[in-house]
Amino acid sequence: MFASHLQPNLSPEAVERVPTRNGYGEGLLEAGKRDNKVIALCCDLTESTRTDKFAQAYPERFVQVGVAEQNLASVGSGMAAMGRIPFIASYAMFSPGRNWEQVRTTIAYNNANVKLIGAHAGVSVGPDGATHQAIEDIAITRVIPNMVVIAPADVHEARKATLAAAKYEGPVYIRLGRSGTPVVTTPESPFVIGKAEVMYSRDESLEKKVGIVVTGSLLHNALMAAQELQSNGIGASVLHMPTIKPLDEEALKTFAQDHDALVTVEEHQIVGGLGGAVAEYLSSVAPIRIERVGMDDVFGESGEPDELIAHFGMDTKGIVAAAMKVS
Amino acid sequence: MQYLTSQEVRALELKANTIRQSIIEMLTEAGSGHTAGPLGMADIFTLLYFGTLKHDPKNPDWEERDRLVLSNGHICPVLYATLAHAGYFPVEELMTLRKLGSRLQGHPHREALPGLETSSGPLGSGLSQAVGMAMAERMDNPYSSKFFYCLTGDGELNEGQIWEALMLAGRENLNNLIMIVDRNGIQIDGYTKDVMPLEPLAEKFASFNFDVQEVDGHNIRAMNDAIGKAQSVYSQPSVIIAHTIASKGVDVFERDFRWHGNPPGKGPEDRVTKDKQSEVALAKLRSLAGTIEAQDIS
Numbered sequence: 139m140f141a142s143h144l145q146p147n148l149s150p151e152a153v154e155r156v157p158t159r160n161g162y163g164e165g166l167l168e169a170g171k172r173d174n175k176v177i178a179l180c181c182d183l184t185e186s187t188r189t190d191k192f193a194q195a196y197p198e199r200f201v202q203v204g205v206a207e208q209n210l211a212s213v214g215s216g217m218a219a220m221g222r223i224p225f226i227a228s229y230a231m232f233s234p235g236r237n238w239e240q241v242r243t244t245i246a247y248n249n250a251n252v253k254l255i256g257a258h259a260g261v262s263v264g265p266d267g268a269t270h271q272a273i274e275d276i277a278i279t280r281v282i283p284n285m286v287v288i289a290p291a292d293v294h295e296a297r298k299a300t301l302a303a304a305k306y307e308g309p310v311y312i313r314l315g316r317s318g319t320p321v322v323t324t325p326e327s328p329f330v331i332g333k334a335e336v337m338y339s340r341d342e343s344l345e346k347k348v349g350i351v352v353t354g355s356l357l358h359n360a361l362m363a364a365q366e367l368q369s370n371g372i373g374a375s376v377l378h379m380p381t382i383k384p385l386d387e388e389a390l391k392t393f394a395q396d397h398d399a400l401v402t403v404e405e406h407q408i409v410g411g412l413g414g415a416v417a418e419y420l421s422s423v424a425p426i427r428i429e430r431v432g433m434d435d436v437f438g439e440s441g442e443p444d445e446l447i448a449h450f451g452m453d454t455k456g457i458v459a460a461a462m463k464v465s
Numbered sequence: 466m467q468y469l470t471s472q473e474v475r476a477l478e479l480k481a482n483t484i485r486q487s488i489i490e491m492l493t494e495a496g497s498g499h500t501a502g503p504l505g506m507a508d509i510f511t512l513l514y515f516g517t518l519k520h521d522p523k524n525p526d527w528e529e530r531d532r533l534v535l536s537n538g539h540i541c542p543v544l545y546a547t548l549a550h551a552g553y554f555p556v557e558e559l560m561t562l563r564k565l566g567s568r569l570q571g572h573p574h575r576e577a578l579p580g581l582e583t584s585s586g587p588l589g590s591g592l593s594q595a596v597g598m599a600m601a602e603r604m605d606n607p608y609s610s611k612f613f614y615c616l617t618g619d620g621e622l623n624e625g626q627i628w629e630a631l632m633l634a635g636r637e638n639l640n641n642l643i644m645i646v647d648r649n650g651i652q653i654d655g656y657t658k659d660v661m662p663l664e665p666l667a668e669k670f671a672s673f674n675f676d677v678q679e680v681d682g683h684n685i686r687a688m689n690d691a692i693g694k695a696q697s698v699y700s701q702p703s704v705i706i707a708h709t710i711a712s713k714g715v716d717v718f719e720r721d722f723r724w725h726g727n728p729p730g731k732g733p734e735d736r737v738t739k740d741k742q743s744e745v746a747l748a749k750l751r752s753l754a755g756t757i758e759a760q761d762i763s
Contacts, residue, residue, distance in 0.1 A: 218597075
């Protein structure tokens with residue numbers, strides 16, 4: 139059963155598809171309206187990262203840094219030191235990819251109030267190919283102390299995550315996608331940093347119990363997979379974890395204890411990301427068999443977003459197959 | 466520009482000598498750390514903290530203070546010693562440098578110690594942070610009288626990020642930014658001219674829209690004048706290329722790149738054996754101090 143606040147019709151044919159980066163653009167504009175300390179910085183990707191609306195509305199609070207991501211991170215840190223709330227945006231491959239050390243030292247070690255926006259994360263970047271498909275960004279950000287890591291599932295959640303990040307004191311990384319992502323939640327759906335939520339509850343009359351833990355853009359695939367599993371007689375639930383760090387340990391432990399096995403789903407390497415985080419935590423408090431869906435130690439390649447998601451086994455079919463393996 | 470009397474210059478020279486002695490003592494006690502850069506920059510740090518900066522050691526977070534960003538974090542012994550002698554924390558605490566639980570980390574950690582504006586160590590990112598601070602200040606108040614000083618090494622200029630920051634500062638005409646380069650001509654692996662030549666350095670900075678001055682970094686009056694001029698440049702950011710002598714003040718350590726990353730007791734032995742390095746350095750500095758006629762300014 140779906141959580142009550144989701145879109146009424148979630149069938150693949152009916153669901154609307156909107157890029158999560160659009161939600162960032164809207165959220166940033168709102169955050170800028172609410173608080174004049176909010177500043178946006180961008181590395182020659184203003185339209186693509188959806189920083190453009192803010193830049194037009196508040197030109198005096200927008201800084202074009204040029205193609206210089208190392209500078210982007212540290213200039214952001216300097217602005218935060220003066221009490222500003224900088225949102226620094228680029229493609230995830232370049233920030234926090236190329237500028238990881240600057241993010242670590244000048245932002246996180248200083249505990250600077252900087253918000254990192256990594257657009258074009260995941261293989262769903264599509265035709266641009268592997269050089270532009272960040273599939274390591276969750277791993278390299280969540281390993282840094284002080285850093286909060288969020289992968290919003292859809293456009294509404296991206297907007298809310300942006301607004302929540304503006305209010306939160308400290309470094310935050312928000313991961314965004316390029317292509318249209320199924321809109322699962324509504325403007326009214328709750329979002330709190332650090333909170334996971336069960337978005338699909340299993341039929342308790344079914345004997346087998348598999349839990350799917352998902353982050354980011356693959357939420358819809360996970361929900362469709364759970365529905366399909368149930369129609370095949372396997373009880374399946376979906377725990378939606380938009381915040382990877384801090385991990386909602388309580389929700390995760392309860393969810394694990396309510397199932398026989400788990401499947402983690404993310405558009406990211408299966409090491410170091412959500413799957414890694416879930417396995418690390420549960421191995422010490424509630425050991426359970428875990429199958430991880432995601433990129434298995436390979437780079438992406440060119441192709442259409444849906445083709446790539448299917449090719450790398452992150453589509454509904456791939457998630458169902460992983461669940462069958464453990465149920 | 467602030468005028469310094471002869472007596473004030475002598476007092477600053479004496480203070481710099483005291484700070485150099487602290488540097489030798491704290492590095493000897495730590496048993497590791499950098500010697501050449503801290504000794505070479507002692508005159509400039511003394512001038513900045515006892516002559517130039519608007520700051521309040523009893524209120525390190527005072528909003529109206531000037532900001533000093535140390536980009537080449539490895540020379541932090543001179544920053545720590547200067548902060549302690551200026552009253553930010555007890556001078557005795559200098560002896561905890563690099564020890565477990567100390568606020569005086571091997572490379573500066575902003576969250577640990579009052580008076581630090583940034584954490585630094587990995588080279589090349591301080592200038593970007595100073596640029597961000599200077600830009601944020603100008604957004605708030607275009608008539609602000611705060612200055613943002615960024616101290617960098619010369620070997621550090623190998624880092625690409627420095628030039629990213631220079632481009633942005635130049636485009637923005639950041640007249641509240643004053644960069645000071647410790648041009649001591651050495652880096653870890655040798656002389657800067659051999660590792661990665663920087664010249665013509667002044668022309669490079671000028672081409673990025675910086676006002677450029679070259680000064681003897683040990684001449685306190687000349688440095689004071691240069692900072693005064695940099696403050697008065699209206700339409701550009703400024704850089705002062707401060708020509709310094711690595712390990713200045715201890716003649717038997719001077720100009721030798723092998724003193725970059727070694728403390729007294731672990732340095733090259735051709736001029737002084739390891740067991741005598743600390744003692745000889747302190748004796749040299751004390752005898753130099755005896756030649757400076759001034760009232761202590763602390």
